[in-house]
Amino acid sequence: MKIALIGYGKMGKELEKVALSRGHEIVCIIDINNQDDFESEAFRSADVAIEFTNPMVAYSNYIRTFKAGVKLVSGSTGWMAEHGDEIKELCEKEGKTLFWSSNFSLGVAIFSAVNKYLAKIMNQFPAYDVTMSETHHIHKLDAPSGTAITLAEGILENLDRKSHWVKEEAATTDELPIHSIREGEVFGIHTVRYDSAADSISITHDAKNRGGFALGAILAAEYTAGKQGYLGMSDLFPFLADEPSKPSSK
Numbered sequence: 001m002k003i004a005l006i007g008y009g010k011m012g013k014e015l016e017k018v019a020l021s022r023g024h025e026i027v028c029i030i031d032i033n034n035q036d037d038f039e040s041e042a043f044r045s046a047d048v049a050i051e052f053t054n055p056m057v058a059y060s061n062y063i064r065t066f067k068a069g070v071k072l073v074s075g076s077t078g079w080m081a082e083h084g085d086e087i088k089e090l091c092e093k094e095g096k097t098l099f100w101s102s103n104f105s106l107g108v109a110i111f112s113a114v115n116k117y118l119a120k121i122m123n124q125f126p127a128y129d130v131t132m133s134e135t136h137h138i139h140k141l142d143a144p145s146g147t148a149i150t151l152a153e154g155i156l157e158n159l160d161r162k163s164h165w166v167k168e169e170a171a172t173t174d175e176l177p178i179h180s181i182r183e184g185e186v187f188g189i190h191t192v193r194y195d196s197a198a199d200s201i202s203i204t205h206d207a208k209n210r211g212g213f214a215l216g217a218i219l220a221a222e223y224t225a226g227k228q229g230y231l232g233m234s235d236l237f238p239f240l241a242d243e244p245s246k247p248s249s250k
């Protein structure tokens with residue numbers, strides 16, 4: 001498959017390694033210094049472009065990729081609150097294609113499914129209150145992390161006593177607090193913790209390197225080449241939506 005990379009930083013370089021190891025060809029690399037290449041033949045020839053840049057430029061990269069008629073996979077975080085609805089509409093109503101995930105690692109896909117199921121169970125156990133924390137390297141521009149926001153959304157959809165997430169401290173019992181820590185070169189640690197007076201239950205995903213994010217993004221690119229629309233990890237792994245059994249609310 002022909003792949004174009006947009007952004008050649010920590011993730012761009014990791015993606016290049018994994019793509020080549022799976023027999024793909026990198027036909028174009030766009031970084032901050034060669035923006036004209038969005039109009040190049042090489043870029044247009046790509047089966048899929050993969051974008052990992054930053055919250056400020058991701059949206060304009062998506063629009064330029066759509067204009068070039070190239071399908072897109074992106075892991076950039078921090079753009080969704082401002083532009084999410086417009087980008088989804090371009091995919092759902094105007095034939096554009098974006099596969100986006102706040103975290104491409106297979107471990108986080110599994111963790112997300114467990115997180116939603118645990119939240120549903122906790123409807124039966126009001127003595128437990130839930131908090132979240134995420135730790136990342138000091139270069140990270142956004143907080144909370146995109147993954148933390150996705151995990152929080154998974155809790156809010158399933159745990160009736162929480163209505164919205166907040167940064168750091170909860171002021172009311174319906175708020176779900178997310179604590180963000182920036183430390184050294186940490187690849188990404190996410191913890192969801194339920195606390196009662198008697199005990200606590202924590203689930204944690206701890207990335208050991210960036211290889212897992214890159215592998216997931218390349219698997220997503222292989223999937224996206226033959227698809228259209230707004231796609232995500234639930235399209236790539238639909239079986240993760242199947243629960244072992246649904247706890248009854250009675």
Ligand SMILES: NC(=O)C1=CN([C@@H]2O[C@H](COP(=O)(O)OP(=O)(O)OC[C@H]3O[C@@H](n4cnc5c(N)ncnc54)[C@H](OP(=O)(O)O)[C@@H]3O)[C@@H](O)[C@H]2O)C=CC1
Binds near residue numbers: 012
């Ligand atoms: N979904 C997931 O699984 C993951 C998501 N991420 C997210 O991916 C993004 C990138 O992470 P990471 O690779 O670590 O960040 P880096 O800062 O290491 O890399 C980003 C690169 O994009 C370049 N860049 C800046 N502006 C543009 C532009 N307009 N067009 C093309 N390239 C540009 C930067 O250049 P310069 O340095 O010169 O500005 C830099 O080389 C972040 O939003 C992060 O949160 C990260 C890991 C996993």
Ligand SMILES: O=C(O)C1=N[C@H](C(=O)O)C[C@H](O)C1
Binds near residue numbers: 077103136145146
């Ligand atoms: O910036 C990073 O490094 C990461 N960003 C993503 C996020 O915001 O959740 C995914 C991963 O945790 C690494």
